Amino acid sequence: MEPFERRSLYWVLAILVIVIAPFIVLLTPAVVSVIVFDDPNKIAFISFGKSLLMYSIAFFIAFCALLILYFVKNLIKKIYIIIISLISFFAIYSTGLSHYVYLNENYIEYNPLFGSKVIYSWSELSDARHIYPDGESVADEHFIFTFSDGYAFRFKATGSLDTAAKSRIYTKLQLYSIPFIGIS
Incomplete structure (x- = not known):
């Protein structure tokens, strides 16, 4: 893959994140309810709107990281950005998961x-x-x-x-x- 094609991959991934993120954000509470809290004694699992906000912020970070990676040419800086954005994404997403x-x-x-x-x-x-x-x-x-x-x-x-x-x-x-x- 040529450098230009590799760089355009970041745009494709960024657009893919924007398209898929709303579905994941809206489906996460239902998936958590069914997978984690499915119990015969369950009355209800209530997820808060702030959780949806946290999921959205996590995907916004992923989107911004992909856009920044498009412009950065130094490999060390790219690795640093990827690590920081992955840690941020999972930390914020898990914070949203734990509000119920x-x-x-x-x-x-x-x-x-x-x-x-x-x-x-x-x-x-x-x-x-x-x-x-x-x-x-x-x-x-x-x-x-x-x-x-x-x-x-x-x-x-x-x-x-x-x-x-x-x-x-x-x-x-x-x-x-x-x-x-x-x-x-």
């Missing part, structure tokens, strides 16, 4: 974007709120869980939280006599 709420019949697992993962049993839940959108505000439907140690987190009632999953949540709340408030 997993509701299981036995426990609740929350992994914030930055911070450590917490796992609570349903009996440790002290308060649950279900906020419904009221036609006038732009707020989305979401839940707020507060635990006995004061820790609380909020998550949207996304498409992965269907009627059956909400029913299982309500059943768990009733089973453990957890105060539940529905607000519209």
Whole structure:
């Protein structure tokens, strides 16, 4: 391959990244839910919008690295750019993967974007709120869980939280006599 043909390969790869990235970004939460969190006791796996943003940033880094590689001629600099961009890509992508709420019949697992993962049993839940959108505000439907140690987190009632999953949540709340408030 001649140097010009090899350099044009970077443009082709950059365009390929731009074309494929949206599909990968949108399918990643579903794939993670099916592969990693597929369990008979699973109530729901909720991925956050910030995760999609992190995946997009990772692919943007890959795109920029390919464009920079087109202009760089020094082999040592190219290797350095490839290593840095691969490390950055995987670090940012894995950060997006680790931001979720997993509701299981036995426990609740929350992994914030930055911070450590917490796992609570349903009996440790002290308060649950279900906020419904009221036609006038732009707020989305979401839940707020507060635990006995004061820790609380909020998550949207996304498409992965269907009627059956909400029913299982309500059943768990009733089973453990957890105060539940529905607000519209």
